[in-house]
Amino acid sequence: xxxxxxxxFGSLRLWLRDGVDVYISPDDVVHFVFLSTRKRLRxxxxxxxxxxxxxxxGSASVMELDARYKAxxxxxxxxxxxxxxxxxxxxxxxxxxxxxxxxxxxxxxEQVERYSRQLNFFLDIEESEAAATALLKRIxxxxxxxxxxxxxxxxxxxxxxxxxxxxxxLVDPKTLKPADRTRNAxxxxxxxxxxxxxxxxxxxxxxxxxxETRAIQSPLDIDTNVEELIGADTDLIINTADEPYIGxxxxxxxxxxxxxxxxxxxxxxxxxxxxxxxxxxxxGQTPCSDCYAMHFEETLRGWKPISHPIVDRRRGFGGLPSLxxxxxxxxxxxxxxxxxxxxxxxEQGRGEFLFDQYSIDSFKVERNPECPTCGDFERLQARAD
Amino acid sequence: MHGASVSLVSHLMxxxxxxxxxxxxxxxxAVDATEHYRVLNFLGDYFPAxxxxxxxxxxxxxxxxxxxxxxxxxxxxxxxxHSxxxxxxxxxxxxxxxxxxNRSIFLHEDIGQPKVKAISSALHRIxxxxxxxxxNENVCDADGLRALLSEARPDVIVNCADExxxxxxxxxxxxxxxxxxxxxxxxxxxxxHLSLIGMTVSPGVSACINCSRITLDxxxxxxxxxxxxxxxxxxxxxxLSPLTGITSSLAASEVLRLAVKSDRLRPAMWxxxxxxxxxxxxxxxxxxPPRPECGCTAEDVRDRVSNNxx
Ligand SMILES: [Zn+2]
Ligand SMILES: [Zn+2]
Numbered sequence: 001x002x003x004x005x006x007x008x009f010g011s012l013r014l015w016l017r018d019g020v021d022v023y024i025s026p027d028d029v030v031h032f033v034f035l036s037t038r039k040r041l042r043x044x045x046x047x048x049x050x051x052x053x054x055x056x057x058g059s060a061s062v063m064e065l066d067a068r069y070k071a072x073x074x075x076x077x078x079x080x081x082x083x084x085x086x087x088x089x090x091x092x093x094x095x096x097x098x099x100x101x102x103x104x105x106x107x108x109x110e111q112v113e114r115y116s117r118q119l120n121f122f123l124d125i126e127e128s129e130a131a132a133t134a135l136l137k138r139i140x141x142x143x144x145x146x147x148x149x150x151x152x153x154x155x156x157x158x159x160x161x162x163x164x165x166x167x168x169x170l171v172d173p174k175t176l177k178p179a180d181r182t183r184n185a186x187x188x189x190x191x192x193x194x195x196x197x198x199x200x201x202x203x204x205x206x207x208x209x210x211x212e213t214r215a216i217q218s219p220l221d222i223d224t225n226v227e228e229l230i231g232a233d234t235d236l237i238i239n240t241a242d243e244p245y246i247g248x249x250x251x252x253x254x255x256x257x258x259x260x261x262x263x264x265x266x267x268x269x270x271x272x273x274x275x276x277x278x279x280x281x282x283x284g285q286t287p288c289s290d291c292y293a294m295h296f297e298e299t300l301r302g303w304k305p306i307s308h309p310i311v312d313r314r315r316g317f318g319g320l321p322s323l324x325x326x327x328x329x330x331x332x333x334x335x336x337x338x339x340x341x342x343x344x345x346x347e348q349g350r351g352e353f354l355f356d357q358y359s360i361d362s363f364k365v366e367r368n369p370e371c372p373t374c375g376d377f378e379r380l381q382a383r384a385d
Numbered sequence: 386m387h388g389a390s391v392s393l394v395s396h397l398m399x400x401x402x403x404x405x406x407x408x409x410x411x412x413x414x415a416v417d418a419t420e421h422y423r424v425l426n427f428l429g430d431y432f433p434a435x436x437x438x439x440x441x442x443x444x445x446x447x448x449x450x451x452x453x454x455x456x457x458x459x460x461x462x463x464x465x466x467h468s469x470x471x472x473x474x475x476x477x478x479x480x481x482x483x484x485x486x487n488r489s490i491f492l493h494e495d496i497g498q499p500k501v502k503a504i505s506s507a508l509h510r511i512x513x514x515x516x517x518x519x520x521n522e523n524v525c526d527a528d529g530l531r532a533l534l535s536e537a538r539p540d541v542i543v544n545c546a547d548e549x550x551x552x553x554x555x556x557x558x559x560x561x562x563x564x565x566x567x568x569x570x571x572x573x574x575x576x577x578h579l580s581l582i583g584m585t586v587s588p589g590v591s592a593c594i595n596c597s598r599i600t601l602d603x604x605x606x607x608x609x610x611x612x613x614x615x616x617x618x619x620x621x622x623x624x625l626s627p628l629t630g631i632t633s634s635l636a637a638s639e640v641l642r643l644a645v646k647s648d649r650l651r652p653a654m655w656x657x658x659x660x661x662x663x664x665x666x667x668x669x670x671x672x673x674p675p676r677p678e679c680g681c682t683a684e685d686v687r688d689r690v691s692n693n694x695x
Contacts (some may be wrong), residue, residue, distance in 0.1 A: 022615035031612065053615055121623025125663070151423075155630070162487050162626040179420045182467055188510040207493050237586060268558060277666070286496070319427035321467035322637035325460070329630030333663060336625070347666065358582075358635060358653050360429045360668050 010063035013100040014088065016056045018123035020096050032096055035124065041094065048072060049087055056098030062088055074306045095127040102129040109134070109210060115164060120136055120338070131341050136164055138339045140210070144166040145230040147220050147249070149196045149239035150174075152184040152268030156238060157200055158185045163336070166208035171228045171241075172196040173219040183324060220249050226256040236335070237264045247293075254289030255282055258374045263338060264364030267331040268324070275323045277351035277360065278331040280338060286348045287367045288374040326353055398528045409434050418441045421469045431650040440645045441469065447644035448588040450474040450539035452524065452554060454500040454548030456488040456624065457572045459631035461543055462504055463490050465640055466511040473508060473515065477546075478523030488626040497502045523548065527557040534561050541643045542569040543636055544583070555594045563588045563681055570654070572636035580628040582659035584673060585639045591655035593681040604671070631661050 016022065023031040030050060032041040038149070055065055062085065069084040091097045099105075103112045103119050112119075115136060122132035144165060146153055149172040154199045159166075175195050180187050184196075185204045197215035205211045216290070220229060220241055230237070237257060241249050257264040264290070267278035281288050287295070339344030351362030369375050412434040416425045425441055432440045447470055454477035461632045462473060481495040481503050495503035501519040508515045518537060524530045526548070534542070542562065545552040555571050564570050571583030571594065586593050635654070642652045659670045674683075 016615075016617065018617075022617075023612040024615060025612040078565070094503075109485065114487050116484060117624045118626075119393070119623070120531045121625045124623050153398050158490075159626045159630055160487075164487070179422065182421050182423050182469065185463075185467075185468070189513060283394065314534075319423035320641065321464045322634040322641070324635070325464055325630050326634040329627035329634065330666070332627040332630070332664070333625075336627070337663075349664070355638070357651065357667060358659065358670075360666070362666075 009089065009092075010066070010085070011061050012092075012327040013058045013061050014056055014092060014097040015058035015100045016053065016170065017096055017098050017123065021073050022053060025088075029244045032094075034048045034127070036234070041096070042222045045087065046082055049082060052084065052087075056088075056097060066188045083341060084117050085150065095123075098123065098129055099331055102133070108135040114209070118163060125340060126342050135336075135340050139164045139336075140166060142235045142339065143169070143212075143233055145169040145171065145234045146200075147239045147253070148232075149184075149186075149235065150180075150240065150242070150268075151324045152194075152327050152331070153188075153238070153240035154183075154185040154200070155324050156240065156257075156267060156331050157203070159328060159332040160335070161204055161207050163332070164209075166204065166210055167198075167212045168204055169214045169234060170200045170204070171216040171218070171220060171230065172199045172200070173217055185319060185324075185328075222248055222252065224252075226253065234262060236265070237337075238267060238331070238335075240266075240268045242268070247289075251289040251293065255373050256282060258288050258377065259282040263348065265331055268327050273353065275353040277353055277362070278334060279350050280346055282338070282346050283374060284377040285346055285367075287365050288371060291368040291371045292350075292365060294368050294371065320355075323353070323355060412437060424468055428645070428650070430649070432645075435646075436649075440647060440649075443646050444641060444644040445469050445471055447541060447640075448472040448474065448537075448539045449640055450476065450534065450537060450542045451477045451643070452530075452542060453548070453557065454479075454504050455545060455632045456484070456626075457636065458543070458545030458627040459490040459504055459507070460629055461498070461545060461572060461636045461640070463507055463511065464633060464637035466508045466515055468637070468641060469514065470640075470644065471515050474520065474539055475504050475517045476520040476522070476524060476533065477501050477504075478521055487622055488629045524554070524557070525549075527560055530554075530557045531561050533542070534565075534567075537569065540566060541640055543572055543640060544569060545572045545636070552598075552658075559586065559594045562586065563593060568652075570636050570639045570643070573632045573658075580631045580661040580663075581634060582635045582654065582661065582668075583654070584658050585643065585652040585654040586654065587643070587655065588681070591652075592673050592675040593679065594655050595681060596676040596679040597658065599676045599679060600673045601671075604693075613663075625663070630662070630664060635659070 001204045019035050021033040021035060023033065025031065028045060028047055028050060030043045052065065052069055055068065066084050097146040101382055103116060107115070118137060119132055122135045123129065126135060142165060144160065144167065146157055146168055149157060149170060176184065176187065176192050176199055186199055191199050195217050197217045201213045204213050214231065216229060218229060237245065237253055239250050239253050246266070253264055261283050262272055263277055263282040266281070268276060271343065278285065338346060348366060349362060349364040351360055353360055367374065402634050416422050419425060421441065422675065425437060427438055429437055447474045449465060449470060449472065451462050451473065454475050462475065477500045479500050481491045481498050481500055483496055485491050486493065490507055491503050499521045501521050505517040505519055508517055519532060542558055544555050544558050566588050568585065568587040573581035573583035584597060585591070639652050639654050644652050646664070655670050656669045656674050659668055661668050
């Protein structure tokens, strides 16, 4: 009997999630393999329940399938103590089954059409419809201040818009130059001479479903008032500005972000580090830019520079658009992970992608409890509350 | 440099020059004067000044064929155009749909257009010098592909086609390429949270796709052997734009390495395949060496080894 809340459950049309592989061994053990996490679940069930798994294509409701199951069971004339509904409920609870129409309940048809493959990806990572839905909603609502729309910033913008970010504050004081041909992801030779902030704004408006943007053609300088420049409504800041010097602007932004409790992503920038995998600063969780600065001062004390195995990393490293794309992709992945529930811990440290053999060099840096900027973060937050 | 002889200093400069650590002022100025100074600077880390412009010229004039203009194919094409390549052959019979926009370079206004036309517009936005040969058809067998490639004569082929399957399209490409000695890159794709980074094949030099299959079969997951896989039609696996970005960035890098045609900068994906993991941010590789039983490059590799040892 299905009763109470189960009525609702009985009417669901369930679908075996695409991101789960199902294997059946000869002794009637079903192996569910979660492709994203490689997690495995093994269940010993009856042959009839195994047969039922193939019915779960979303075409019939749980109640209808239960009736089909009971009919089959009585035809087999065997005692079937196992309940079909219990089995299905268990699989639904484990995120192995999802509702056929789960995307349509949360998003309009155009959004479903554009983001269905991505929502499937989120479902595999988050392992529940609600969490996958919430992740895309967070993406669509997040207001990002992107500082610098150049070799890495423009690629980041392009990917962010693709995956559904639509609220931006776009900061760049420069205009599009002919040489941007080799580095800017939104380059168009017809737009040479136009302010990059406006080119970027137009790009967002032509692609996003519900765009909301501000274009700012002033630079972020050492003495700029950050809040006056970008406004007070930002949820996340991305710094890719390499002038006057990314270290300086990042420390400035990091201090601002610690004060406001905002996450900051520092990507690209250093001429010799364009394939840097970017670092994300989450106040109270990760080191801030001052922590990093102190760490390097400490570890580099007494060290003399030695030559790097790569022949020479001066200005050339990262000059390739494909390295910009790599760095930008790594940065955008960090943002998606930051906003997701199951995306793993926020990384503490830095990484670098080495072109020679496509290897990643990374190392950990811990928060410095003595840090004058974020060492006091908890007390700072308590005072703010 | 007290007491150093002139010959010692000039020898030192020669060594530094050979190692790309110094370059003549004239080359420096010539590089700075071009729009592609960033790419030239990059190549300057591998090529001595005297060879630099010739290497870039080889890159610029390389004819690259991109089979399959979906997410990875479209991203790979634009990265190559930004890098200075000017000759493209793009092959795809599909049209741009709304559902493509979340991971390919297509724009909202491209919806309804053939993908090859949309790619061509994207490449022309980057440079008017770009020449694009558009093949608006889906290749459905080895003969069709051979006919097409024999006519277009690409120098490098990138496989981004997953219809009917990557394995099949790679096999067709391999057949043509082994025959004509044309190098190719399997761009890979994505499998859930993994970006697959395909291998680069230079016939007669590195393992081919069939060699790789022999090795991969040996590495199959043994814990699931003897079990039946549940039949699942119409599966729709997830994907995410930055994973496409990573796969395509490595495919584009491999094309550049092939395009410069020099031992100074060789492909990094010969004889291996890679995976980038979304959850851990890690890159890992599997070695896929040439297999003599494959019958492709094995003989050539053996010949060369025996020639070298003579
Ligand atoms: Zn700190
Ligand atoms: Zn072979």
